[in-house]
Amino acid sequence: MSQDSRNARAAQPAAGDAGTVRVTLTVNGADHELLIDSRVTLLDALRDELALTGTKKGCDQGACGACTVLVDGRRVLSCLTLAAQCDRRQVATIEGLSSDGRLHPLQEAFLRHDGFQCGYCTPGQIMSAVALLHEGRTGSDDEIREFMSGNICRCGAYPNIVAAIREVARQGAR
Amino acid sequence: MTLTRPVVVGAGVDRVDGPLKVAGAAAYSSDITLPGMVHVALVRSTIAAGRITRLDTGAAEQLPGVLAVLSHHNAPRLAAGPTNNLGPTPPPPLQDDRIRHHGQYLAAVVAEKPYQAAAAARAVTVEYERTEPVLRIEDPAGELRTDPFGMDATRGDAAGALAAAEVVHEATYVTAENTNNPLGLFATVAQWSGGRLTVHDATQWTSNTCQTLAQMFEVPESAVRVYAKYVGGAFGSGLRVWPHVVLAVLAARTVGRPVKLVLSRPEMFTGIGHRPNTVQQLRIGAARDGGFVAIEHEALQTVAMDDENLEPVAASSASAYACPNVATRDRQRRLNIPCPGSMRAPGEAQANFALESAIDELSYLLDMDPLDLRLRNYAQVQPQFGLPWSSKALRECYQVGAERFGWSRRDRRIGAMRDGRWLVGYGMAGVSYLWWQVHCEARATIGSDGTGYVRSAATDIGTGTYTVMRQLSAELLGLELDQVRFDLGDSNLPWSPQAGGSGLTGALGNAVHAACRELIRTFLRTVVNDSASPLRGCTIDDVAVSGGRIHHRADGKLGESFVAILARHGLDELTADGVSDPPDPQEVGMAPAGAFAAKFVEVHVDPDLGLLRVPRIVSVVDGGRILNEKLARSQIIGATVGGVGQAILEETVTDPRTGRIANANLGDYLVAVNADIGEIDVTFVGEPDQLTPLGTKGVGEVGLPGTAAAVANAVYHATGKRIRSLPITIDDLLG
Ligand code: FES
Ligand code: FES
Numbered sequence: 021m022s023q024d025s026r027n028a029r030a031a032q033p034a035a036g037d038a039g040t041v042r043v044t045l046t047v048n049g050a051d052h053e054l055l056i057d058s059r060v061t062l063l064d065a066l067r068d069e070l071a072l073t074g075t076k077k078g079c080d081q082g083a084c085g086a087c088t089v090l091v092d093g094r095r096v097l098s099c100l101t102l103a104a105q106c107d108r109r110q111v112a113t114i115e116g117l118s119s120d121g122r123l124h125p126l127q128e129a130f131l132r133h134d135g136f137q138c139g140y141c142t143p144g145q146i147m148s149a150v151a152l153l154h155e156g157r158t159g160s161d162d163e164i165r166e167f168m169s170g171n172i173c174r175c176g177a178y179p180n181i182v183a184a185i186r187e188v189a190r191q192g193a194r
Numbered sequence: 195m196t197l198t199r200p201v202v203v204g205a206g207v208d209r210v211d212g213p214l215k216v217a218g219a220a221a222y223s224s225d226i227t228l229p230g231m232v233h234v235a236l237v238r239s240t241i242a243a244g245r246i247t248r249l250d251t252g253a254a255e256q257l258p259g260v261l262a263v264l265s266h267h268n269a270p271r272l273a274a275g276p277t278n279n280l281g282p283t284p285p286p287p288l289q290d291d292r293i294r295h296h297g298q299y300l301a302a303v304v305a306e307k308p309y310q311a312a313a314a315a316r317a318v319t320v321e322y323e324r325t326e327p328v329l330r331i332e333d334p335a336g337e338l339r340t341d342p343f344g345m346d347a348t349r350g351d352a353a354g355a356l357a358a359a360e361v362v363h364e365a366t367y368v369t370a371e372n373t374n375n376p377l378g379l380f381a382t383v384a385q386w387s388g389g390r391l392t393v394h395d396a397t398q399w400t401s402n403t404c405q406t407l408a409q410m411f412e413v414p415e416s417a418v419r420v421y422a423k424y425v426g427g428a429f430g431s432g433l434r435v436w437p438h439v440v441l442a443v444l445a446a447r448t449v450g451r452p453v454k455l456v457l458s459r460p461e462m463f464t465g466i467g468h469r470p471n472t473v474q475q476l477r478i479g480a481a482r483d484g485g486f487v488a489i490e491h492e493a494l495q496t497v498a499m500d501d502e503n504l505e506p507v508a509a510s511s512a513s514a515y516a517c518p519n520v521a522t523r524d525r526q527r528r529l530n531i532p533c534p535g536s537m538r539a540p541g542e543a544q545a546n547f548a549l550e551s552a553i554d555e556l557s558y559l560l561d562m563d564p565l566d567l568r569l570r571n572y573a574q575v576q577p578q579f580g581l582p583w584s585s586k587a588l589r590e591c592y593q594v595g596a597e598r599f600g601w602s603r604r605d606r607r608i609g610a611m612r613d614g615r616w617l618v619g620y621g622m623a624g625v626s627y628l629w630w631q632v633h634c635e636a637r638a639t640i641g642s643d644g645t646g647y648v649r650s651a652a653t654d655i656g657t658g659t660y661t662v663m664r665q666l667s668a669e670l671l672g673l674e675l676d677q678v679r680f681d682l683g684d685s686n687l688p689w690s691p692q693a694g695g696s697g698l699t700g701a702l703g704n705a706v707h708a709a710c711r712e713l714i715r716t717f718l719r720t721v722v723n724d725s726a727s728p729l730r731g732c733t734i735d736d737v738a739v740s741g742g743r744i745h746h747r748a749d750g751k752l753g754e755s756f757v758a759i760l761a762r763h764g765l766d767e768l769t770a771d772g773v774s775d776p777p778d779p780q781e782v783g784m785a786p787a788g789a790f791a792a793k794f795v796e797v798h799v800d801p802d803l804g805l806l807r808v809p810r811i812v813s814v815v816d817g818g819r820i821l822n823e824k825l826a827r828s829q830i831i832g833a834t835v836g837g838v839g840q841a842i843l844e845e846t847v848t849d850p851r852t853g854r855i856a857n858a859n860l861g862d863y864l865v866a867v868n869a870d871i872g873e874i875d876v877t878f879v880g881e882p883d884q885l886t887p888l889g890t891k892g893v894g895e896v897g898l899p900g901t902a903a904a905v906a907n908a909v910y911h912a913t914g915k916r917i918r919s920l921p922i923t924i925d926d927l928l929g
Contacts, residue, residue, distance in 0.1 A: 032482030059309055073225035074218020078377045078428070079459040083860035086377055114218035116870040127216040132206050134828045140378040140426030142835030147215060162869075172419070172860065174377040174427050175656050176835025177828060178871045
């Protein structure tokens with residue numbers, strides 16, 4: 021997306037309060053109109069305003085990947101993204117991944133391969149992995165490792181995360 | 195009724211909390227929201243030693259949304275927390291004007307919104323009278339504590355034997371300070387209502403948090419309830435009740451509303467402990483044939499002002515090898531630093547690097563294969579007590595590891611193996627983990643629908659406790675996995691020790707074992723005179739359980755279901771309690787064994803750029819009885835990844851003048867990411883441990899030690915460079 025169209029989509033200041041903006045977030049297909057402080061990040065808007073706490077905060081500094089969500093299909097760090105930048109954009113979070121109570125194949129693969137321990141990085145890992153499949157970065161284990169390296173797992177579940185993604189990527193290829 | 199025939203147990207059952215976790219639906223303490231909840235932000239010291247001369251909260255109090263600002267001016271005096279098996283509680287916050295370390299909490303701001311609290315915290319101004327901080331481990335200005343754990347060990351005459359030894363290796367090894375950095379930001383949600391306190395916390399030990407808060411706030415323990423249903427990792431940092439927890443509780447009491455306090459990542463470096471740095475002297479004397487004649491290990495580590503930290507380092511070297519003359523000494527230097535605390539394999543992570551590097555160095559002096567040297571000095575009995583081990587399959591660890599790794603393909607000459615332009619090195623290390631077990635309680639119930647409910651106040655910090663205890667309960671009660679619930683993470687449940695020291699699975703498992711056995715006895719007592727029962731007059735030794743029934747051991751058809759017994763006796767449920775206590779080694783005539791492991795590592799070093807890669811690690815572990823191989827394997831993988839971090843990446847850097855941590859974020863403090871980790875092979879060997887009915891030995895930590903030493907030993911094999919300090923960096927390899 022060009023810089024221009026991004027600006028064109030910026031939220032408008034709400035009348036009467038210079039620090040407050042009106043934003044419409046489309047999260048997992050549903051529209052939410054929010055009146056929020058312009059400083060609020062997408063991460064905090066999801067967690068505090070919309071009670072979607074599946075997206076995690078591990079650093080709030082863009083260094084861990086726990087807050088990874090998809091905006092218009094691309095993975096972003098929601099702690100480095102202002103909610104106001106996402107006006108009328110499509111935001112996808114972990115809560116929207118399963119449908120009709122059925123887990124997404126990546127969620128199932130993470131379960132089967134024990135791709136987590138404490139589970140705190142897991143929503144971010146899985147959202148990153150969803151994007152990875154679309155990015156076509158699953159050609160080899162090394163490629164998966166490289167392009168999943170923005171998501172820290174302090175419990176060290178990396179080999180199992182790679183196994184889970186590899187399995188889903190191979191199934192998709194078949 | 196014993197666990198002779200593992201049915202449910204042992205199987206690689208998927209995590210029972212997994213479906214919630216992959217859906218983002220597991221609620222960690224930072225995810226808890228209560229009606230009317232407000233938020234706390236913290237003000238921290240920007241000097242490391244001195245006192246506060248002025249602390250002005252006036253401007254902060256005027257900012258929008260601010261409800262209260264707490265400081266030493268207005269905070270009430272709090273009672274000291276209790277001393278438990280890990281030592282005293284860290285000092286309570288805001289009690290005086292003294293500065294003990296950079297990052298110490300000086301004020302807590304309570305506001306309606308988190309960003310309002312953060313903005314107001316920045317508006318608090320502090321002036322100091324600065325004194326010279328003591329910051330370096332070598333600084334003689336810092337108090338030196340000798341034998342702080344009472345664990346210094348001697349046998350024979352190490353000094354004399356070293357003087358007479360044919361071959362002596364002597365060197366100093368240094369390990370950096372590391373920070374736990376669980377990914378989950380520690381968060382405390384606290385609410386007072388009618389004199390009762392409810393807390394949701396990132397803790398590894400709800401029972402202790404409950405007791406500590408009760409004591410500090412002078413309310414009965416029964417008025418305090420601490421939840422930790424899900425914890426976003428901790429690795430030791432959740433073992434103590436840190437000042438921020440106390441501040442959240444105080445803030446909630448002050449404003450009369452529920453509060454949430456979430457630490458920032460920089461605060462996670464100063465407020466919840468870290469692995470202390472060490473300087474260790476190792477002296478090993480050997481005969482020409484490789485037999486050890488003496489080991490001397492002296493370890494100096496850091497500790498904070500007004501605090502203690504149980505971290506025996508040198509102590510573990512007393513029992514690792516058969517050697518007639520041993521002296522181990524632990525020392526602590528008191529500095530103006532944030533409180534150190536446990537971090538995965540506390541003490542052993544540092545000690546093992548020194549000892550296992552030293553043995554590798556000795557192997558070259560002796561011109562012996564490092565694996566043969568370890569086998570030559572294998573401790574067949576526990577060398578300090580002279581007692582047989584309750585279990586030990588370290589020899590098998592070495593043998594299986596060597597085979598899986600291909601140790602025999604190692605060309606012993608330095609720098610002889612290559613992969614293109616990369617130098618290739620093979621290194622290995624042994625691990626003898628110390629044993630730790632403490633009192634634990636559990637309760638088991640079977641209801642009229644025939645399902646089981648077993649619980650304890652324990653925590654699952656990613657270790658798999660929910661899963662393995664449900665498996666174990668199902669097996670002990672003869673039920674299917676989905677017929678049993680296992681609950682934890684609530685201080686109102688029966689008392690549990692910390693998820694730490696690799697001791698919980700054993701302590702809790704044995705308590706669950708006791709509770710389930712007692713529950714079966716309770717059923718048998720119920721029918722003891724019941725003429726309608728085929729189990730009339732049976733004792734627990736006469737019966738077995740399966741399919742929701744108790745039946746005669748000899749005749750599976752002769753028995754009846756839990757449901758039938760409860761119905762006939764008009765009971766809704768039966769409940770029983772169980773406890774476990776660590777056995778007395780002298781009484782059982784065995785030396786309690788922790789887990790053992792062997793690590794084999796391949797490294798690749800770019801000789802021009804100093805790049806270091808670890809493409810392959812083989813771990814073979816004797817963890818006694820393994821309750822769930824899939825989850826135990828994950829524990830070893832995760833700890834190995836932590837070991838790679840310790841070996842080549844992790845270092846908390848403190849500015850030597852100001853005491854400020856210079857890299858207190860995840861961009862500058864490097865932890866292993868996916869691309870840093872290659873192939874990790876894990877195998878379990880050994881038999882159930884003989885000390886307890888369950889036969890487990892904890893496996894949460896044993897995967898970490900050994901990694902750094904094996905990496906350093908492999909680096910030497912590849913390059914001829916002996917790196918005696920962690921982490922091993924590019925500078926080391928280019929130097
Ligand atoms: S919370 Fe966004 S990258 Fe860490
Ligand atoms: S599962 Fe704990 S941080 Fe990844």
